Amino acid sequence: MSNHQDKVIVITGASSGIGEATAKLLAKDGAKLVLGARRENLLQNLVKEVEGLGGEAVYAVVDVTKVEQVEDLAKLAIDTFGKIDVWLNNAGIMPQSLLKQKKIEDWDAMIDINIKGTLYGIGAALPFMEKQKSGHIINISSIAGHIAHAGSSVYSATKWAVRAISESLREEMAQDETNVRVTIVSPGAINTELLESITDQEVKSNTEEFYKNFGISADRVALTIKQAIDLPEDAAWNEVIIRPTKQL
Numbered sequence: 288m289s290n291h292q293d294k295v296i297v298i299t300g301a302s303s304g305i306g307e308a309t310a311k312l313l314a315k316d317g318a319k320l321v322l323g324a325r326r327e328n329l330l331q332n333l334v335k336e337v338e339g340l341g342g343e344a345v346y347a348v349v350d351v352t353k354v355e356q357v358e359d360l361a362k363l364a365i366d367t368f369g370k371i372d373v374w375l376n377n378a379g380i381m382p383q384s385l386l387k388q389k390k391i392e393d394w395d396a397m398i399d400i401n402i403k404g405t406l407y408g409i410g411a412a413l414p415f416m417e418k419q420k421s422g423h424i425i426n427i428s429s430i431a432g433h434i435a436h437a438g439s440s441v442y443s444a445t446k447w448a449v450r451a452i453s454e455s456l457r458e459e460m461a462q463d464e465t466n467v468r469v470t471i472v473s474p475g476a477i478n479t480e481l482l483e484s485i486t487d488q489e490v491k492s493n494t495e496e497f498y499k500n501f502g503i504s505a506d507r508v509a510l511t512i513k514q515a516i517d518l519p520e521d522a523a524w525n526e527v528i529i530r531p532t533k534q535l
């Protein structure tokens with residue numbers, strides 16, 4: 288059950304945090320990984336680490352807001368390994384702020400990366416999964432996709448959107464013969480580089496304080512993703528919230 292040797296797994300946002308931790312965990316089971324993100328040096332290092340851990344990996348520099356680059360990531364998986372078993376839409380940013388600050392660039396970036404990036408990933412993976420009549424799309428949402436608070440508006444909206452898209456995809460897939468599984472993973476406070484994307488200094492330092500008290504390792508989310516993949520293929524974890532035990 289925990290052997291991923293035959294599985295081809297595409298990860299967006301693989302260069303750090305949850306994506307990187309997931310790549311390393313799956314590598315230990317011999318998975319074949321296709322890694323996408325913008326920071327090439329980090330991807331190059333990760334490929335070496337994956338190989339050292341017993342997996343195989345290729346990478347592509349991908350900006351998930353560019354549909355053709357996301358399509359190329361899918362083609363890289365097919366050209367290298369011949370199939371796509373799992374596509375993990377993980378790339379995301381979280382520049383939270385109050386709406387009255389009118390940080391329009393941040394709003395646009397979150398909508399483009401968190402929502403459109405996820406849609407482009409689904410669009411790139413589905414044609415191959417439909418042909419294979421199997422596959423698994425895992426979308427990273429957030430606890431912020433369940434709860435909105437002052438300052439989380441646009442981030443929460445994008446993560447809510449990820450859940451809506453995922454549930455709709457799940458039903459669409461259940462109605463045809465593709466056997467494609469859909470899983471939403473909604474993490475709480477996880478210690479990664481995500482807070483670096485916050486442009487409002489006050490929000491950033493408050494969030495850092497919160498994470499210092501409550502945040503847990505990205506390994507925990509990686510484990511959750513691995514467990515979702517490991518389920519027998521006639522069952523799917525449709526959504527899991529994974530939060531630090533102590534997070535309020």
Ligand code: NDP
Nearest residue numbers: 300302303304305325326350351378379429477479480481
């Ligand atoms: P990180 O900042 O460590 O990872 C984000 C990843 O996304 C990086 O690899 C980054 O790589 C990539 N990325 C950002 N923008 C783009 C882009 N335009 N194109 C391609 N890749 C991009 O944070 P996390 O690991 O925490 O974040 C992963 C996901 O988890 C996100 O969707 C986030 O919203 C979600 N999440 C995180 C939580 C947390 O507390 N950490 C809680 C709930 C959800 P690069 O810069 O190299 O492109």
